[in-house]
Amino acid sequence: MDSETERRLVGRLKGGDESAFDLVYEAYRRPLFAFLYRLTRNRDAAEDALEETWLRLVGRIDTLRDETQLGSWLFAVARNLAFDFLRARAFDGETVGNTDLAGSLADTRPSPYDTAAAHELDRRLERGLLALPPSLREVLLLVGVRGMLPSDAAVVCNVRADALRQRLHRARDMLARWLEEQDRAG
């Protein structure tokens, strides 16, 4: 969805246009959910955050400027909600960091997605992503999985572009090392 299209859609949403909402909803609900699920590793939390993201869009549409990039705005809201969840879990006494995340936040119920992710490479990458701290994982999810430009991902993560690039470099290094270790161990 290009920026001009998004700009027009924001204008229509401000007028309460439901068909404009449907276009945005269909374009972003799956990538937003995938981002939230991989960030929180909790299906219920991801579903809750996804719903709240859409409710905030329709509730705060007046605060969006015409030049607002809708995709970045949606991912930023979703990202903040996901980190609220991670912080709350950490506050409740569960570890949020590095490989501990795999044990503490992983939803133990096998989801349809887990069942479907049968491909070995997919599984390795998913486990590798899970091994990263959330602040690095989110960068790979936005730039690597979503295909966002680093400058747009910096807006989502609320950091400067050069800081985002540093994080991206660290995240790629860490994931590559993790995959190599798995190869050696396996």
Add this chain to the structure above:
Amino acid sequence: MTDDTHDDDHLLAELAALRGPEPDRERAERTRDLCHRRLALRRRGRPAWTARFLPWAQAVEAALVAALALVYLNGAVQRALVLLGR
């Protein structure tokens, strides 16, 4: 291009090819309906937050109307019985 860069690009390409998890379809429909209701209220100039409570408000309104109708009918029946001398 260094080997590292090549490896990095390869890694990003693999990440881009990852299949994504699917959100729950029924909940997605409920969320869409809720957002539609809020947008409809917006067109009518009512605050969006009332959308979440609108079904409850309609149910309460219907119950109140039914209760008032019952009270009125009860009074009317009693009045009719008095007029008939019973």
